[in-house]
Amino acid sequence: MQPKVDDSRKAKRALTLAQDIVRDIEAGAHVAGDRLAREDEMLARYDVARATLREALRFLELQGVIHLQLGRGGGPVVARPQTGDFANSLSLILHFMEADLRGLLELREAIAADVAAYAAQRATTGDLSALADCLKELERNEASSQFEELNRRFHDMLGWASGNPLFGLLTSALHMLTREFSLSLGYSAQERAVQLRFLRRVLEAVRKGDAEGARQAMARLVAGSASYLAQRSPELVSQKVRWGQT
Incomplete structure (x- = not known):
């Protein structure tokens, strides 16, 4: 049963992290098209595991808050949620x-x-x-x-x-x-x-x-x-x- 508890905690941590990222987007007055920090920088800033960060970013992408660009120089880019x-x-x-x-x-x-x-x-x-x-x-x-x-x-x-x-x-x-x-x-x-x-x-x-x-x-x-x-x-x-x- 322990893995289920751990999964629940991880999901909650990822959601909390997603909320922190949104607050930082707002505090930084970021607009659509702005790039956020690279993955390594975000890991250091938020002090979380890589899997937690990626889950939080995927959640924000599904909500239309960011989109993830692939390839060199890629990463999270601020978007504007649509109807x-x-x-x-x-x-x-x-x-x-x-x-x-x-x-x-x-x-x-x-x-x-x-x-x-x-x-x-x-x-x-x-x-x-x-x-x-x-x-x-x-x-x-x-x-x-x-x-x-x-x-x-x-x-x-x-x-x-x-x-x-x-x-x-x-x-x-x-x-x-x-x-x-x-x-x-x-x-x-x-x-x-x-x-x-x-x-x-x-x-x-x-x-x-x-x-x-x-x-x-x-x-x-x-x-x-x-x-x-x-x-x-x-x-x-x-x-x-x-x-x-x-």
């Missing part, structure tokens, strides 16, 4: 929770209206311009295979325009998790027209700074979309989230 890193970790947790598409749709429905309201209060001129451009592209592609992807892009932009990066992160991650589901179904021509009509209302309310108008329009849009998916393909919304679908 996909978060979505991937979240999908693994949801996999074991037996979460399904219906649960993701309900979560989206719970936050989307408030996200739109915050965007109406906080969107910048740049946000509004990008949203308007995306909506125009959506209108041009109403009948094309690009509609669903552009639709998700609009909602992602709205999430980041809320002024709260947590909303942006969660909105984008939810779209990554539901992407494969929605691609297998798609929207009918009638539903696409409905989506566009409400997106125009949302954008107009956001432009005017009308938080309540944006909230109401988005609430109707996401509720209608969830109802459409549930009625058209009830078996699809019952499908489980599986790690690796993002």
